[in-house]
Amino acid sequence: MSFVSVNEPLLNGNEKKYLLECIETGWISSEGPFIKQFESQFAARVERSEGIAVSNGSVALDAAIAALEIGKGDEVILPTFTIISCAAAIVRAGAIPVVVDSDPVTWNMDVSQIEAKITPRTKAIMVVHIYGLPVEIDPVLELADRYGLFVIEDAAEMHGQTYKNRPCGSFGHLSTFSFYPNKHITTGEGGMIVTNDPALADRCRALRNLCFQPQKRFVHEELGWNFRMTNLQAALGVAQLERLDEFVARKRWMGQCYTELLTAVSGLQLPLARTEYADNIYWVYGLVLKEEVPFDAEKMMHLLKQHQIGTRPFFWCLHEQPVFKKMGLFQNESYPVAENLARRGFYIPSGMALTNEQIQQVATAVKEVLL
Numbered sequence: 001m002s003f004v005s006v007n008e009p010l011l012n013g014n015e016k017k018y019l020l021e022c023i024e025t026g027w028i029s030s031e032g033p034f035i036k037q038f039e040s041q042f043a044a045r046v047e048r049s050e051g052i053a054v055s056n057g058s059v060a061l062d063a064a065i066a067a068l069e070i071g072k073g074d075e076v077i078l079p080t081f082t083i084i085s086c087a088a089a090i091v092r093a094g095a096i097p098v099v100v101d102s103d104p105v106t107w108n109m110d111v112s113q114i115e116a117k118i119t120p121r122t123k124a125i126m127v128v129h130i131y132g133l134p135v136e137i138d139p140v141l142e143l144a145d146r147y148g149l150f151v152i153e154d155a156a157e158m159h160g161q162t163y164k165n166r167p168c169g170s171f172g173h174l175s176t177f178s179f180y181p182n183k184h185i186t187t188g189e190g191g192m193i194v195t196n197d198p199a200l201a202d203r204c205r206a207l208r209n210l211c212f213q214p215q216k217r218f219v220h221e222e223l224g225w226n227f228r229m230t231n232l233q234a235a236l237g238v239a240q241l242e243r244l245d246e247f248v249a250r251k252r253w254m255g256q257c258y259t260e261l262l263t264a265v266s267g268l269q270l271p272l273a274r275t276e277y278a279d280n281i282y283w284v285y286g287l288v289l290k291e292e293v294p295f296d297a298e299k300m301m302h303l304l305k306q307h308q309i310g311t312r313p314f315f316w317c318l319h320e321q322p323v324f325k326k327m328g329l330f331q332n333e334s335y336p337v338a339e340n341l342a343r344r345g346f347y348i349p350s351g352m353a354l355t356n357e358q359i360q361q362v363a364t365a366v367k368e369v370l371l
């Protein structure tokens with residue numbers, strides 16, 4: 001049996017054709033025609049009027065924070081169970097990340113804990129949809145409205161997902177995506193900010209492009225970054241977007257296969273198939289070891305590796321990150337649900353190119369290790 005890697009993308013549509021077009025026409029920088037095409041098609045897909053392509057999903061968050069003028073002393077509420085990028089953007093802006101625990105079943109932020117964390121300094125709520133199910137977002141929008149807060153929606157793991165039949169990525173004042181190769185559609189490296197607010201979109205466009213000015217190009221009123229996406233990346237994006245529905249359907253099918261194969265295995269918490277407001281799209285197929293299993297995720301991943309199966313641990317909680325502890329953040333805070341997910345959760349191969357045989361192979365290995 002050969003090794004099953006945790007992620008392999010599928011690039012067998014129009015990717016090659018569009019990339020060749022870039023090379024043959026010489027449009028390889030961020031000035032090429034695929035950029036605008038990808039921006040407008042992607043934005044339309046999530047029912048937004050504006051799309052701003054950037055170099056990855058992490059900098060999309062940096063630009064979003066800057067565009068909303070969140071800075072020194074401001075507080076942003078977000079889940080502790082998420083990728084470092086979310087908090088890094090807040091901290092680098094001089095603002096303070098304030099975290100809430102996770103829901104033990106959906107693994108998303110427990111929205112019932114948000115209101116108690118709101119203070120006069122709170123500027124925004126950063127919603128992060130985790131692993132395949134959207135956050136229960138209506139109560140968040142209601143709170144944001146009532147307290148006059150911005151909503152930043154990190155939809156990096158949610159291409160093609162909906163909440164109550166509305167697209168994920170359509171809810172934030174600014175919403176962000178990543179196109180890293182393990183996302184449902186990929187550009188290698190890449191990201192996008194979407195919004196309906198033309199002024200915010202203009203700010204994001206300026207911030208992505210060093211805040212060059214339209215009139216006096218090299219005279220700067222503000223500091224931006226070079227967060228531009230290349231035409232080569234956007235060419236991949238256009239080709240991948242053509243197949244988003246197919247990819248989401250395939251991921252759902254993979255998730256159902258894994259669930260059928262693993263449902264009788266004791267000791268495992270499987271991903272929830274659906275909530276009242278969405279069916280899981282299984283960005284990754286996560287597993288959480290129940291209390292009865294006498295070892296943690298690290299050990300389990302080691303054993304699976306010996307069975308030729310690639311895995312990744314779940315996120316490590318923000319409030320337990322050494323880098324933030326050293327800054328004096330999150331002293332004596334504890335979020336038991338997220339801490340348990342971080343220690344006992346991991347995910348098994350879930351990439352677009354995963355074959356039916358590999359799914360069987362993975363499930364067999366998981367069973368063998370736990371027997």
Ligand SMILES: *Cc1c(COP(=O)(O)O)cnc(C)c1O
Nearest residue numbers: 056057058083085156157178180
């Ligand atoms: C992948 C991911 C990001 C970061 O995207 P990159 O393109 O890798 O920088 C941000 N947020 C979430 C929730 C992600 O899953």
